[in-house]
Amino acid sequence: MAEPLKNLLHPGLVTDMASHISVAAPDFDATRFSRLATDGMEALELMQRSERIRDALTETLPADYAVAANILRQALPTGDKPGLTGWALLPVNQFVSQHGLGHFDLSLALLKALTPHFTAEFGIRRLVHAEQDRALAEISGWTTDANHHVRRLASEGTRPRLPWAMRLPALVKDPQPILPILVALLDDPEDYVRRSVANSLNDIAKDHPALVADFVERHIEGASSERRQLLRHASRTLLKKGDAKALANFGFAAARGIETLLIVTTPVVTFGDKLGFSINVSNEDAEPQRLMIDYAIHHVKANGTLAPKVFKWKTLDLAAGGRQSIDRDHAIRAITTRVYYPGTHRIDILINGRVSASLDFELHMD
Known part of the structure; x- marks a missing residue:
C-alpha cells in the first residue's frame, strides 16, 4: 500500500x-x-x-x-x-x-x-x-x-x-x-x-x-x-x-457514418482486477475520417447514482469503408482519488466527443 x-x-x-x-x-x-x-x-x-x-x-x-x-x-x-x-x-x-x-x-x-x-x-x-x-x-x-x-x-x-x-x-x-x-x-x-x-x-x-x-x-x-x-x-x-x-x-469533425461494436470481455469484475473490453470501428461514410476515441467509466457512487470519468485512449485515421479493432484493459484498483462501490457500472465509447456505444458491467467488492 x-x-x-x-x-x-x-x-x-x-x-x-x-x-x-x-x-x-x-x-x-x-x-x-x-x-x-x-x-x-x-x-x-x-x-x-x-x-x-x-x-x-x-x-x-x-x-x-x-x-x-x-x-x-x-x-x-x-x-x-x-x-x-x-x-x-x-x-x-x-x-x-x-x-x-x-x-x-x-x-x-x-x-x-x-x-x-x-x-x-x-x-x-x-x-x-x-x-x-x-x-x-x-x-x-x-x-x-x-x-x-x-x-x-x-x-x-x-x-x-x-x-x-x-x-x-x-x-x-x-x-x-x-x-x-x-x-x-x-x-x-x-x-x-x-x-x-x-x-x-x-x-x-x-x-x-x-x-x-x-x-x-x-x-x-x-x-x-x-x-x-x-x-x-x-x-x-x-x-x-x-x-x-x-x-x-485539432483536425476532428463530427463523426459521420461511424459504427461501433463494443464487447466487454469481463462483464463481472472483482475489485483489484481489470475491466477488459474491445471495439470494432467501421467508417461507412464515403470520406476518410480522423477519429479521437476515448472511453468513460460511469462509477457507482455511495448513493447509487453513476458519475462518469473520461479516459483518453487512441487517435486514428480511418479510410472510407475502413475497419479497425482495438482492445483495452482498465484497472479497477484502490486509488486515493476515488472510493469504489459495488453494483452495475457502465462504459461508454466516445468518438470525437460523442457516445458511440455503451455497455454495463458488474463490479464486485472482494
Whole structure:
C-alpha cells in the first residue's frame, strides 16, 4: 500500500526545520517549535499537519513579520549550505499567506526566492487575490526569469482553480488578465513550465470554453510540436466534452457514418482486477475520417447514482469503408482519488466527443 500523503510531513522533518532556522537565527527556540509542531501530529492529515507547523512558526518566530521573513529567507539553501527545502516549505507558504499581506513586496520576494526549493504556488494566491493588479504587474516580469521554477510560478500561482489551494474568484470570472503571462510562456524551453500553462488554460476552459477554443485557434497555426502538445493538453476538458471548436482545432469533425461494436470481455469484475473490453470501428461514410476515441467509466457512487470519468485512449485515421479493432484493459484498483462501490457500472465509447456505444458491467467488492 502506498505511503499516506500525510507522512510527507513528519517529526524528523520538523527537527530538520528547527535546525535550519536556528542557523539563520541562533536565538530561535527550536525545542518549543518542535514540541508545538508535532503535538498531536499523528492524528492529522497532510494540510492539517502543515497548518500545525505554520502555527508553531507563528508562535516561535519574531512577531515582526519583516524580521521573521528575513529569517526564513536566510534559512533557505544557498550554494553548498543546506536549508529549508521540499515539503518543509509548505507550512512556510502558509505562514507567508497568513501574515504577509501587510508586507506585499517583501512577501512576493520571499516566495520568489522560495519557489526553486519547492513551490510557492500556495503562498502567492492570497496576495494575488488581495491585490490582483499589483501582484500581476510583478509576476508578469517573472516570465523571463532565468530560473524555470520562477517562470512556472508565474503561471501556476495564478491558475484560477489550482488544486489543493484557494480559488481566485476574480480570475475564475475574468481570466483575461493572466492571458499575457500564458502567451509569454507558450514556448518556454522547459516542459515543466509548459505543462503549467496548459493546466491554467484547462482551468479557464471549465468556465470559458469559447475563450480557450479561440485562444488555441489563434496560437496553433505554425506551432512547434511542443506548443501543439501544450495546446492539446490545454484543450483536454473541451475535447472530452466534444466541443466542436476544440475538435476542429485539432483536425476532428463530427463523426459521420461511424459504427461501433463494443464487447466487454469481463462483464463481472472483482475489485483489484481489470475491466477488459474491445471495439470494432467501421467508417461507412464515403470520406476518410480522423477519429479521437476515448472511453468513460460511469462509477457507482455511495448513493447509487453513476458519475462518469473520461479516459483518453487512441487517435486514428480511418479510410472510407475502413475497419479497425482495438482492445483495452482498465484497472479497477484502490486509488486515493476515488472510493469504489459495488453494483452495475457502465462504459461508454466516445468518438470525437460523442457516445458511440455503451455497455454495463458488474463490479464486485472482494
